[in-house]
Amino acid sequence: MTEHSNDHTSQSEHNHSHCIEQALETAESLCAEHGQRLTKVRRRALELIWQSHRPLGAYQLLAKLAEEGFNSAPPTVYRALEFLLSAGLIHKVESMNAYLGCAHADKPHKGYFLICDECQNVMEFDYQDIHKILIDKAATQGFQLRSETIELTGLCSSCQNGDDEGGCK
Numbered sequence: 655m656t657e658h659s660n661d662h663t664s665q666s667e668h669n670h671s672h673c674i675e676q677a678l679e680t681a682e683s684l685c686a687e688h689g690q691r692l693t694k695v696r697r698r699a700l701e702l703i704w705q706s707h708r709p710l711g712a713y714q715l716l717a718k719l720a721e722e723g724f725n726s727a728p729p730t731v732y733r734a735l736e737f738l739l740s741a742g743l744i745h746k747v748e749s750m751n752a753y754l755g756c757a758h759a760d761k762p763h764k765g766y767f768l769i770c771d772e773c774q775n776v777m778e779f780d781y782q783d784i785h786k787i788l789i790d791k792a793a794t795q796g797f798q799l800r801s802e803t804i805e806l807t808g809l810c811s812s813c814q815n816g817d818d819e820g821g822c823k
């Protein structure tokens with residue numbers, strides 16, 4: 655269908671600490687803008703999800719927060735995830751049942767993903783063209799869309815080149 659991807663995540667030499675910094679900055683400013691509080695547990699959950707471009711499962715997150723002495727009772731963790739999702743700061747990758755930080759949280763959008771079978775890195779790809787086609791097609795069928803999930807699997811460019819580390823550390 656499409657080959658468009660956010661190429662910054664496909665380059666092994668990219669500076670991932672910059673991704674994390676950027677994500678946290680965006681989160682702070684979006685929360686301030688909407689009068690929401692980026693509590694300690696929300697912030698740390700976001701940071702942990704951003705540890706890599708591999709989606710993180712709720713139980714992995716729970717375990718990490720527990721290690722760090724947070725109140726990691728499941729409801730606390732799920733509420734934090736709910737918050738981050740509704741704020742658009744993370745996406746849920748349905749097929750992996752895991753969460754991915756979003757690099758474009760300031761522009762609300764659907765998450766359409768390219769998932770690498772080898773390194774499990776997930777890239778978002780530009781959804782706008784496809785979104786429009788889907789909406790139009792559904793409308794011609796008289797169908798009202800509730801959710802859209804597009805998750806394509808394959809091999810990222812780093813894994814095709816045989817890089818050990820995959821797309822991003």
Ligand SMILES: [Zn+2]
Pocket residue numbers: 663668669670671673674707822
């Ligand atoms: Zn990165």
Ligand SMILES: [Zn+2]
Pocket residue numbers: 745756757758759763764765778
């Ligand atoms: Zn996104």
Ligand SMILES: [Zn+2]
Pocket residue numbers: 770771772773774775809810811812813814820821
């Ligand atoms: Zn890969």
